[in-house]
Amino acid sequence: MPKIYVDGKECEAAEGQNLLEACLGLGFDLPYFCWHPAMRSVGACRQCAVKEFKDENDARGRIVMACMTPVTEGARISIDDPEARAFRAGVIEWLMASHPHDCPVCDEGGECHLQDMTVMAGHVYRRHRFGKRTYRNQDLGPFVNHEMNRCIQCYRCVRFYCDYAGGRDLSVFASRDSVYFGRSEDGTLESEFSGNLVEVCPTGVFTDKTLKKHYTRKWDLQAAPSICVHCGLGCNTTPGERYGRLRRIRNRYNGSVNGYFLCDRGRFGYEFVNGDKRIRRPVLRERPGEEEQIDAGEAIRRASLMLGDGKRVMAIGSPRASLESNFALRELAGPENFFSGLPDNEHKLLRLVLDILKGGPARSPSLSEVGRADAVLILGEDVTNTAPVEALMLRQAARKRPVEKAVSRKIPEWDASAIKTAIQNEKEPFHVAAPFATKLDEAAKAVYHAPPEDIARLGNAIAHELDRDAPSPEGLEGRIAQLAKDIAEDLKDAKSPIIVSGVSLSEAVVKAAANVAWALEAIGKKAALSYIVPECNSTGLALMGGKSLDDALKAAAHGGFDTLVILENDLFTRAGKEEVEVFFECFENIIAIDHTATRTTSAAGLVFPAAAFAEGTGTLVNSEGRAQRFFKVFDPEGDIAEGWRWLGRIMEESGAGTAWSNIDEVLESMASEVPELQEAIDAAPSAGLRMAGQKVARAPQRFSGRTAIHAGRSVIEPRPPEDPDSPLSFSMEGFQPKGLGKEPPPELIPQFWSPGWNSPQAVIRFQDGTNGGLRGNDPGVRLINPAEAMPGYFREVPGPFRPRKGEWLVIPVYHIFGSEELNALSPPVAGLIPRPYIGLNPEDAVKLEAPPGEEVALKAGGLHLKLPARHMPGLPEGVAALPVLPGVERLRLPQWGVVARPKESAA
Template sequence: MVSITIDGKNFEVDEDNNLLQECLSHAMDLPYFCWHPSMGSVGSCRQCAVIEYADDNDEKGRLVMACMTSPREGGRYSLKGARKFRAQAIESIMINHPHDCPVCEEGGECHLQDMTVMSGHAYRRYDGKKKTHNNQYLGPFINHEMNRCITCYRCVRYYKDYAGGTDFSVQASHDNTYFGRWQEGAYESEFSGNLVEVCPTGVFTDKPFAKNYVRKWDLQTSPSVCTGCGVGCNTNPGERYGTLRRIVNRFNDEVNGYFLCDKGRFGAGYVNSEQRIPVSMTRDSHEADPVQIEPDAAKQALKDAAKGAIGIASPRASMEANFALRELVGEDSFYAGISAKELGMLNSIIDIYQNRPVNIANIKDIENSDAVLILGEDITNTAARMALAVRQSVKNLGRQMGADLNFPNWHDAAIRTLAMDRKSPLYILSPHATRLDDVAKSVHISSAAQSARIGLAIAHAIDNSAPAVKGLSKEEQSLVDEIAGTLKGAKQALIISGTSSMEPALLEAAANVATALNDGDSKANLALAVPESNSLGLALMMQGNEKALEQAMSSGSKKAIVLENDLYRRAASADVDTFIDGLEQLAVLDSLKNRTGEQANLVLAAATFAESSGTFVNYEGRAQHYYSTFKAVDSIRSSVSWLSDKSLNELNAECAAALPHCAELTHLTPGEGYNFAGLKAPRQPHRYSGRTAMRANINVHEPKQEQDENGVMVYSMEGVPAIKDASVFNSPWAPGWNSNQSVFKFQEFAGGPLKQGNQGKRLLENNVKDKPWYEPEIAGDSDNGFKVFPIYHLFGSEELSAFTPAIQEKATSAYIALNPADAEKLGLHSTDGVQVEHNGAVPFILRNSIAAGTVGVAVGLSGLNFRNIPGSIALDKAEDWQSPDNWKAANIIVSDRSAESGKGSAS
């Protein structure tokens, strides 16, 4: 800490931060554009100019950019002195800015608007002509309106330098600079959506939101959690007139920070989907037509159906909903709605987190690691936010080099120049090339089982007491030694693996490596990706038992209640058909129409995450509460209120008491009695408009305010925004700061964690000192047919987001990926289809990185059903095959695609 003087006032500031950051941290309003807490400073916009004085006698001082200045002990600065300069700077920035605000999607949450007002520039004096630019089509997610650009360079710094995108850059020269792709087309990066929030003005705007646009101040929002994958990024959905309009990032220092992946940001449109189940339906027999049933009668019908029924839970339903089902059917009849293999892997993750001497890595830990080993998990597609964090971790070498030369961390351009191509080591073991290969030190193509073997060998190479592995090739052995040496030498190593490959040994190998790295006082980071938003929570609820979907289907019960689960995505279709045919009564609670629901006797219209509240447990065992954003129509109710008469808070408390590790569940929200000066936390911003007219076409008499499930927030603009507890931290706003940049007003220091704490509660911790080892038995790869590995797609593989139109545009139908040599052997031409054994006929693509004799199968996409990956399958050329309408080969973004593949068969 150093003490400095700003405009005659003394401040204690952190010399590791830049002056701009410290000014903001100390509640001074200093305008800026190009600085971003996650991306550092480059000093290009000249907006944060301040006067620095040489000493106490200096009266003139000199202009410096606060974002490029380290505060020095005894330094004397003035913000007021440079006000005129800043006003002139913004005036020149605004010379070419179009007269667009009323028709701009950024208007009302525009950093440029805020900064212009703050700098004091009000009237345009320049009457020359304005520069204009043509726009580009940038895919289904992002709108481009290049006229509005103020050339702060944040977009390219984010897209290229931060997110590692290659298809977007700055073009032309001097004041003609243009930010765009080399040609029109969809962004390739999975994180392009963050441009919407990174751009300080309206060049990049949310396209699905723009189609159905309302201003920020008109959105009813709530703190929520993404349902896209197991990372559990914090989101802030916005609603207006009963439809979900958009998702923006909600800052959580330990989870998502400032950024979301595109699935998280654009994938929640399923809430408004036409496939939603609007009303509860019932029918007497499988053949009869379903008839609508009133909500109260439906609830009674479910209660009747529950007698003697088994309950099939869901990894995408909240803890409370799953627990309500358990209460309804009894613990003995409660089954996890996932395959035995998946449940076993989740159980083993819990075991590892608890009983191995590892540090469960959150996203921030991942970013801070300086050596990373990824074991057989394609995190870009299964846990995308993790991949973005891994991209940051490779920059740690550069930061270290900068630190050695006394460069502060925020000196973005300097550190990038210094590091050039040198990166912290990242090793990837995967059956195919991944999107992270460009920053990896080494990529090794191997099947999941082989990766597990190599992982075990690495553990053994680090620590002799770990079990050894035999039969590695020479090349593999040298890789093992290299990785072991690197990990051992790292300050903070990180091992990443996950469940997507369906290879339990992989998790245990990862655990062994992390255990081996434990040298008594420092623990290695370990992050194990899980498939769905509450997978780990469901596993916690099963308490280590093995009552999976297979057991449920063979239990012989005649009645079943299925909670938010499409069984056809969990098991082979034939098995599910047999199971459902054997049932007398099938009750399904779900929000979207699916094959399981179509066969039910009783379908209850369940609310989505946007219309209900609950708790998800993410991949690191962090329980996070999401609040409903809006109240659905009465016929749609939350699963909790269908399944139970108890309130959400009661269920939450009972769940916490009944389950081991779950005691913290009750501390996720500030509780029913929460208030500040007698007021609850509002969902609507204080400028929410149209309250007395929005429902006036239905009835001019205004209805009573809706009641909240938790008793913490209200569906109203009356109240006090999060002051005591970050779990109710909603859409940020501060006087003069209407854009998302205002989040720094709620942080301990600009860019730091939220003042009100509560970033969710970790349910699993370990204090293990000794080093237990796993000794998994790894089955040998079978020799007949093609060895199969799954390929996941960020867009389309996940069940719910696949219902979103924008995601569908980026997704494709199911396909297989082959080595070109194998395709030639099978006699395949680019327009042919491939008949997959026991499954459908699908198109194929050729990927050079895939080993001969192996085949990648796209999972979760329409056309194939592969929840349980078989060891090997036979492939054949399909007869009389037509490529499906939704086959979009161009949407498959891989670096190793053979030039031959996928041509022509695209519709």
């Protein structure tokens, strides 16, 4: 490691860094704008000037830009040098010459990188006597607000949006001192990652439009570490609350998971927590249509009557409820009566994925490992829509090998614009096989659009090319065989290849992906195998065991059950309407525990208000198999409590045990009952932890209004709520994490803040060196680890897809907005949910005489749907696509169905 001298102090810097990264990593304060830890340097803002000296005798030195100067052995620099200081103060004075004097009404204020840097550089007064340049703003859709006057031309937005996230509709316009960042015309930003502009922009040009509607400053937000619940990736988030309402979601850096970025579904899907469909008190429904709110004690008494006295209980868990809640339910009903609540196909696929990841040598990669892969094969998954942040990571992987090549030509890795110029349009081995055109196609070297069977056949052909022991599909087309050979070559060449698949299509695809990964392992390559799962705790639920919803339907039809308990699950989104209604008829009593009113809760006789993710504490397991804890952000109004807490109280009342007093007790009993989940207890420190004798404060130290918030109701100040489940306090009183070592374990850092660093950039004060993991290990503990031994390949390979006359294979299509139940309830997202449609191959559509928008009828699985047709490029002939959206009845897909013009079907 090279030694450098900063203001005469000897320090150790990491190899391959630039001086700015080294200085920040060492804890020095050096102002900067255009550098970003994920996007590295371009040298556009000239703010990070330092003085560099030739040797110890050089007293004069010269000014260099720290972000564009590599770290060299024995480099001597000065941050404090008066000339360097004056230079930086001058630069910021120029940048501020046209700044619009609107901090009081700017949503960035209080967490503004420009404010921080202005204070750091010491600029206080505008001396420029001439006018300020102004711009008109654009309407960028429901997520991002635009205020161009605040721009300082650092180029971070377009570098993130276009270069990092692959967006096309944000660009730089005009020239000289009137450079403009926006779209060519008003309109919603197309990228799924547009929300990150809010954090990437160092000033208030791009701000959170959903926060603007209920604006609160960062210092007034009560926060706690949390996990995103809108897909299976488990990105780390920081939700902020004020006056009992969730105000916004911010990214929480986790070096092994989401890094610096979130997707728009995760960032803006939170408003279901404030929704008017929330259940806040227990509801009793003795006769249909009659409902009354009852108090918690009464509800628990009634529930215990429904469950006690030899009553047979069936319990249905949920992939969107925490491990603890699912476990409590399993305890209540007994493992033999615990059902996952997932339809048969999904349930089996999730079990299969677990068996593959635990029984084979291929490792499930963390998201950051996905970003570091140097060859990618996607089999049958539209990653951008089912696991958006993974798609963002895959885009980074797509640049991995071209970047390495540029680095081998002696271009430093941090020199972003030189790297960009060097790699031009070069693509790395990145292959996509999907049933229709996906957004990642543009990053791919080869794209293969085919029905699920053929995708599975391609996968097996690749596996066979890699290892002759792997089964080979029979009668493969020459073109496909060549493609398989090319892909196999690319995977063989790679150092860290990755296979991405998921549970959205079929068993054959999942197995084919495993075969490819295992074939790579068989020839001595370390292959990563990433399966995308649909919901935040799908993996956790699969680890918990239980049977499928179809098994539950069958068991109930046999009779013998008295009471049904459903935990945070809307069965109408899992199975057909009639099936579920018949199922509900089989029970005398139905108890539902959920946070939002659904068709299922309105069929239940007794409803308990469950905590949404920001109102409770629990553990989720993501698709990697990483158990991560989310903490209660605020104490909600009403009787809202976590599912496991309600279930514990009910069990105590019915004499089946004593209620758990905190989450650690639940985790302990879970560890003894379900050995596979034993390590989930290590996902975060136990509630007993104290920092310097105190709990960690959820609220920032400058949290305001403590003696006035409740004064409207009573001037007598209430004591803050207690939290038995975590070492966090509901107050600004307690231990305040400040970074640079003065912080609790990273699982417990409510917000990143450090003296002088109020913006999201403060995370550099909590990292183990610039771009490193969080100091003291990234949060989360892996519950799934690969086996040493090589299992046998899956031998059965499906035959080729043959279109049927008059019939279509209906496959599901997922949309980032709407395909997951909870984000669809968030008003800003709701406007972007596509209207339901039936997707057809353009040629099929012509044959059917169904131009786009024309209504067509789909008959499948006993269901008749009439929806407008949409022409989907890439969708193979004989395949129809049905989107998973609210308002579209659920079918078990893929399955065969008939698509026709409505008139014909009527005839």
